[in-house]
Amino acid sequence: MKRVSIQGIKGSFHEDATLKYFEDKEVEIIECSTFKEAVELVDNDKVDLCVMAIENSIAGSLLGNYSLMRQYHLRIIGEVYLHIEMNLLMNKGSICSDIKEIHSHPIALKQCIEFIQKDFPDAVLLEKSDTAGAAKALRDSKRKDVATIGNVRTSELYDLNIMEKGIETNKRNYTRFLILTKKSNGIVSSNKTSICFECGHYHGSLANVLMIFSEYEINLTKIQSIPILGRPEEYSFHVDLEYDNREKYEKAIHKVLKNVSSLSILGEYKKGAMPR
Known part of the structure; x- marks a missing residue:
């Protein structure tokens, strides 16, 4: 197991x-x-x-x-x-008009901010380490002037009422x-790879790397820049690649290696299916 x-x-x-x-x-x-x-x-x-x-x-x-x-x-x-479907949860016997505070994970609060600002503009928002932990703490506190945000399973596990369903700003x-x-799984039938690289701090250096992937018909599904600690104005780039042809992918990586100062392959794996 x-x-x-x-x-x-x-x-x-x-x-x-x-x-x-x-x-x-x-x-x-x-x-x-x-x-x-x-x-x-x-x-x-x-x-x-x-x-x-x-x-x-x-x-x-x-x-x-x-x-x-x-x-x-x-x-x-x-x-x-x-x-992710977010729901407003409260202890049994509570009513929404009594809400003074809303406790949840900061990302959950951000995902529901339009609902909160519209319906509870005066509520104090308190960030917690995770949604389920906030729900458990609410149950244990027995407070009726506090709400939290979580999924249906959380409401069932911690015996909370769902006051409002689907409060996330974007339904998608x-x-x-x-x-x-710690170790690579050695998948050779992968169709997605995550890499991290650094390139020279000069005009066109990043564009040159990205054009290589275009040349080999590799789709870039994400590009994320991360500041390099202790090196102002320099960044590492995390890029997700999707491909159908393993040979083209390997050729692209080989060519990219000649155009960057460092490159790490963080993982080669099967692309996850997007829920409908």
Whole structure:
């Protein structure tokens, strides 16, 4: 049985993503309070894998998680997309007009900010480490003037009422999660790769690299720049590549190597299916 670390507790979106990715396979989920703790368990061989969110279609990229991947030299062996539906949750016997505070993960709050500003403009927003943890804390507090944000499963696990369903700003709200480990899985039938590279700090250096992928008919699905610590105005670039022809992909990587100062292949894996 695989041991998998996640940030969050039972009922969190990270747990949902883990169960979705592994489907009918048995896994032991290890709950962690922070992303750093989750990846450290992989690094110390206390778990086999880590499932970690990397971007959301509304809130954007989790830049700190890119840094954690590099810091701990983790490899990507898969990905899973989760459709995120947010709900307003309160303790039983509560009413919405009594809401003074809304507690949740900062990204969950951001995803629902239009609803909050419209319906509860005076509510104090308090950031918590994860949605399920905020729900559990609300249940334990028994407070009736506080609401939280979470999924249906969270409401069931922590015996909370769903006061409003689907409060996320954009109904096509998806979070992408990466499956991380210490060692490559050696997939040769991959159709997606994540790389990180640095190029010269001069006119056209990045454009030259990107044109190589175009030349070999490789689709760039994401480009994320990350500041390089201690080197002002210099960046590393995280790029996701999709391809149908392995040979063209390998030729492109070989050519890119001649045009960058450093390049790391973070993982070669199967593209995750986008939920409908």
